Amino acid sequence: MAIREVLKYPDPRLKEIAEDVVEVNDYIKQVITDLTDTMESSGHSTGIAATQIGENVRIVVADASKNAKCEVNHGRLVLINPEIIQWEGMIQFREGCMSVPDYTGNVNRAKKILLRYQDESLEQKVIEAEDFEAVLLQHETDHLEGTLFLDRVISKRTDLFRRKKFK
Amino acid sequence: MTQKNLFAVTLIAADRPGIVAAVSKIFYENSFNIEDSSSTLLQGFFSAIFIVSKEGVTADDVKKIFSGLEKTMNIDFNVQAMSEAGVKPIGEHFIISVYGSDKPGIVNRVAEYLANREINIVDLQTKVAGSEKSPIYLMVLEVIIDPKMLGTGWEDDLKKISREMGTDVNIRQIETYEF
Numbered sequence: 001m002a003i004r005e006v007l008k009y010p011d012p013r014l015k016e017i018a019e020d021v022v023e024v025n026d027y028i029k030q031v032i033t034d035l036t037d038t039m040e041s042s043g044h045s046t047g048i049a050a051t052q053i054g055e056n057v058r059i060v061v062a063d064a065s066k067n068a069k070c071e072v073n074h075g076r077l078v079l080i081n082p083e084i085i086q087w088e089g090m091i092q093f094r095e096g097c098m099s100v101p102d103y104t105g106n107v108n109r110a111k112k113i114l115l116r117y118q119d120e121s122l123e124q125k126v127i128e129a130e131d132f133e134a135v136l137l138q139h140e141t142d143h144l145e146g147t148l149f150l151d152r153v154i155s156k157r158t159d160l161f162r163r164k165k166f167k
Numbered sequence: 168m169t170q171k172n173l174f175a176v177t178l179i180a181a182d183r184p185g186i187v188a189a190v191s192k193i194f195y196e197n198s199f200n201i202e203d204s205s206s207t208l209l210q211g212f213f214s215a216i217f218i219v220s221k222e223g224v225t226a227d228d229v230k231k232i233f234s235g236l237e238k239t240m241n242i243d244f245n246v247q248a249m250s251e252a253g254v255k256p257i258g259e260h261f262i263i264s265v266y267g268s269d270k271p272g273i274v275n276r277v278a279e280y281l282a283n284r285e286i287n288i289v290d291l292q293t294k295v296a297g298s299e300k301s302p303i304y305l306m307v308l309e310v311i312i313d314p315k316m317l318g319t320g321w322e323d324d325l326k327k328i329s330r331e332m333g334t335d336v337n338i339r340q341i342e343t344y345e346f
């Protein structure tokens with residue numbers, strides 16, 4: 001068991017694009033264990049991407065059930081090579097990130113997603129996630145692309161008073 | 168942590184390109200740190216508040232630094248020393264939108280109620296939309312509700328006030344999650 005340090009921006013590793021996992025070897029198993037331990041050790045964390053512990057591989061561990069308000073979810077997920085293949089609707093959350101301390105910002109996300117991934121035996125799976133879990137999975141898969149929620153923050157004011165100019 | 172030497176620098180100027188560039192250049196060249204800031208366009212006027220810090224200077228010194236810009240760009244600056252940083256309220260965040268035909272006193276009625284209940288307003292924006300003939304008044308507030316205030320009926324009170332004024336109100340909680 002190893003609880004790893006969560007990288008904080010401006011660590012350049014957070015902006016790297018993670019590489020596909022092609023086989024589940026000892027290294028990949030260790031990354032999965034470390035991600036799980038690191039997520040569990042931080043009481044409120046519902047997800048973590050390998051990028052956040054400095055491992056440049058496409059793995060996310062997430063558990064939406066750790067949020068008591070999230071009623072519909074898939075429990076703990078180990079996602080290898082996750083890829084969102086469908087987006088639907090829009091939902092706004094105020095997001096924060098373990099890698100960006102002391103800042104939260106409003107972000108628009110898809111309300112419903114279809115996510116394709118491989119499980120720990122590299123078997124292909126597709127799940128549908130909604131609301132909190134959908135936002136969580138979008139946030140975490142973004143990390144694998146080197147994208148932070150800071151790249152998606154919308155201005156409060158323009159959002160509230162979005163006004164088309166017809167003159 | 169030691170107390171920072173903080174100043175509020177505020178300005179309002181007819182909007183044109185280059186205001187932020189000119190102001191931030193002065194902060195940068197004089198080694199001020201911009202700790203926090205908020206700026207927006209209000210009725211065509213660029214309005215900005217910068218909270219900046221620098222050790223060993225007074226509000227008068229800061230004002231003097233901007234005197235050149237006051238002349239060349241014709242912008243009025245106001246500089247105020249801030250004795251101490253405010254306490255950050257904690258609790259649940261809610262967005263309240265109140266809207267309706269333009270009625271005097273909407274902001275005041277809502278603000279007074281919130282003050283009486285000791286509810287903190289952390290953000291307030293108002294706009295007049297619609298046409299000149301039938302303006303729509305829109306107010307959006309973000310408030311922080313102390314946990315002990317939850318479930319005490321403050322939402323119903325606001326709905327009642329809104330009914331009395333003939334406006335519509337919508338209250339929704341903003342959920343923040345650290346992922």
Ligand SMILES: [Zn+2]
Binds near residue numbers: 097099346
């Ligand atoms: Zn994150």
